[in-house]
Every structure is written in C-alpha cells, then in structure tokens.
Amino acid sequence: MGFERFGVVSFASETLASDFVTYLDEGKVMATKCRTCGEVYFPPRTQCTICFSANIEWFSVGQGKLVTYTTVMYGPLGFENDTPYTLALVEFSSGIPVKDELPCAAHSVSSPPGYKVFGRLDKAIAKDDIKIGLALKAATVKLADDRVSYEFRKV
C-alpha cells in the first residue's frame, strides 16, 4: 500500500518496492542493489533476476548526466494541464563498490555498471540549458493531494 501516491497519475497501488515512496517522503530518491551479486536496479526491485536472491539493499541515486529527452506538448488523459513537461533519461555511474566478501560468478565486475533513471526535468531549467550531457541530480517533489514524485535538477 502507499504506492498509489507515486507520480502525477498512478496505475499501480502495490509493489514489493513500495519503500521507494517512503523514501521519497523522506526526501530521498533510491535505487536497489543485490547484496549477493551486486546487480543494480532502476526501476528498483527486490527480487534479483541474476542470482535469484532476495537480499536487496537500497542506495541513494547520486549525480548523473542527461542522455536524452523530449518535451511533451500534447499530454495524455490526466496530464492535459501539465504540459509542457520534459521527460528525460539520466545516466548514473553507480560508483558503489560490490561487497568484497560476497563475490558472485554471475557478476564478475568489481563495481556495478551504470544505470539509467527515467523521469522529468525540473521546469525551472531554461530551454536553452537543456543539452545532452547536462549534469543533473535527482530530487524529490511533493505534488498536490499528498502525491510524491521526483525530478532532475541542475547540479
């Protein structure tokens, strides 16, 4: 429960990863990592598909770079009054070392690969500043009706 508070319009009420919303309430944007094999997940998940472990931990999404974007001028049902908004894909290099004491054959790299996060750009970012490669950080957003989300802001 509680997950239905995520985003402008939500389509799912429950997930095993609903702590994501609890973290958003605390001002944190979090991803998950498998403690057993080191696989990093965004969207976050608590069931590892590499080693089938449920031994998952949450970590904070750090600073990343804009990979691609689009500015939506014609929104779908439920978003009519929200346009224009810019959807973005941001790549983060995880930089989190895999725990040395838990090596895993399924994951031979010493640090997990980068991961991408999809979301919206802060509307305060000027149009001319939106360029691929722009340094961004994820920040939580409080929406109307006790809803929560996140967006990408300039570093």
Add this chain to the structure above:
Amino acid sequence: MEKDVAIVGVGQSAFVRSCGMTTRELCYEGFAEAMLSVNLQPNQIDASIICSAPEYDKQRSPAGVIAEYLGLIPQPTFYVESVCSSSSTGLRVAYSLIKSGLYKTIAVVGFQKMSELSSREAMERMGRGADVVWESPFGLTMPAGYATYATAHMNAFGTEQKHMAMVREKNSGYGMLNDKAVYRKKLSVEDVLNSEMISYPLKKFDCCANADGSSCIIVASKDVASKITQKPVWIMGLGAANDTTSMSGRKMLTGLKAAKDAAGVAYKMAGVGPEDIDVAEVHDCFTISEILAYEDLGFAKPGEGIKLLEDKETYLGGKIPVNVDGGLLSKGHPIGATGGSQVRTIFRQLRGEASDIQVDGAKIGLVHNIGGTGIYGNVTILGV
C-alpha cells in the same frame, strides 16, 4: 530457400479514421478480401489467430466473437498481442503451427478499432504500453518515447528535423496512390516543419494517425499452398526479439535494439543479407522510426540513414524502395492490423501485382514491424 510455409492470400480493409462498423464487421472486410482472392471457404481454414492490442474496444476475448462472425466455427481460435506488431506475432505463431504439422491452413486476422476513443484517451492507452508502474506516471506517450530516440539520434549524428520531414514527404507521395490509406495528401518538408509540436522534436506530421482497420494473411503448408495458388509467397526468415519496456533499461538509444536483433535472426534464417532485399515495409509510426529502421536493418550504417533519403535510394527506382505503399504515416496505424497490411504490400510486390508502386523484378521482400517504443522487434523476410 526453404519452401515449407507459404502465404497464399492477403487482404485488408480500408484504413479510415472512423469505420462505422463493429470490430467483427471490420475484421470481415480484410478476411473476405483474402478469402475471395484464393477462392476458399471458411471450412477450409484449419484455425484462426486473432491479433490486436487490448483496451481499444470493450469486447473481452475478441477471438471467439470474431471467429464466429467469420464462419470459422468449430475450428480453434485464439488471441495474440504484441501491441503494434500483433499481426506479425500472429504470423510467427501461424508459421510454427503449420511447420509442426498441426494445421495446414491458418487465417491470421489483425484488427484495431481506435475510433471508439478520443485522441487523448488513445494517447493514454498507448502510453500504458510503456511501464505503467514506473514510467507512465510521468506522462510518457508513444510520440514521447520515439522522440527520446530522435533527440539521441540528432545529438549523435547531426540528424535534423528536416531529415525526419523528408520521410513524410516521401511516404505521403506514395500514400496518394493507395486507395486504402487514410491520408492521401502530399506533404512537403515545409508542411511537416510548420506543423504543431507534439513532443519535441516530433511535430504533428512526423506522427502517424490513429485509424480503424483490419488485415488478413492466409498461411498454408507447402502441399496445400500449391493447390490453392500457383504463386505462393514463401516465408524465408522470421526474426523476433524483445527489449526492456522501461526506457531506463535501454542500452541503445540511437536505434531500436529489438529491431536490430530481430533482423539478425531473420537474415540468418533466410540466408540473405540487407543487400539482397528488393523492397521493404518498415514501421514508420513516426518519421524518425523509418530512419532508425534503415540503420537497424543494415540498409545504412548507423548515422547514415539520412543519406539514403537524400540520395532518394528508398524511393521507387532507388537501391532499396521502402514504404512505397505510403507507410503507416499515410495508411494510418490501426495497431493490430498494421503488420498484416505490411505483409499484404510485400506479397503483392513479390507477385508483381503492385501496379503503380511495383518494384520491378522484386523477388525478396522484408517487413519490419515494431511493438511499443521498440519493445517487440519483428522482422519477416518473404520470397518467391
């Protein structure tokens, strides 16, 4: 070429903004055209596969009522879907059911009636073809999904909006000749560039239109095919691949990895390469999609797709004519019917029956049909 499974007949309804029919009546239009072309009766069809994307009309489990209306009772029927590539998936299933020896003849019926919904509702349904848990809550739409690829392609290769507009200019010219197309007006690069922005960098005329329509492919085993027609079209290669639904999982943003992977499988199975393809139908749901397709299919190297357009190599008379029936941009895109319509065009090309848009001497044709924003890649190679 292996000659095991053939396409013996094809049909499609007119693709229109609003058909004024029920979904079963709409399906009849494509089915009847295909059946009349081969002079078959419904009791000569062993099974039917009904293909569409759910939630555009209210009928749950559409296969039953549609098979009933088409007179395909008591033969087995079932429903398959891979959103915009549903009927290519249906063709793939038909191929395997015939190859296994279970059936000799199958009707693959694709349909979509999108006019039951408003434009914004349709946009919402399509947006829910994305990851509804993590990405749809941000207001992701289909144009937005492809627009992120356009932005990445522009940044990586210097592609410009005018290059995308050139795709529409080409396809609209051929759409004028297609009496089944919803959009039959010639559009210039300027018309496209001057149209309203939908999702930067894609403008209104960079996008295909929602439509109502149906298609039908009659598939048969080798022994039966030769009794039905003297000109069977053989299924040489079938490739399918799947990429992450979530945009955040995408490894490649300047092309559709699912399409590239599917093409590799299809070429290998057919024993041909991109240079052997005489004519192609690609999934130009947006103008950028056709440029990505040139590169994903190996017609051009990554970043060089626009050169094919500039040199008119994808026009009739060029090295590899693409979407000379007008493409989705002209025909409209009744999701579940689209793959079957693409197959129909290639079938007619390979039999020399494409009249105004005939590619002289076409022997090998390719269909590229994508579900969602690059989720499901389907590439089918046909030959005579």
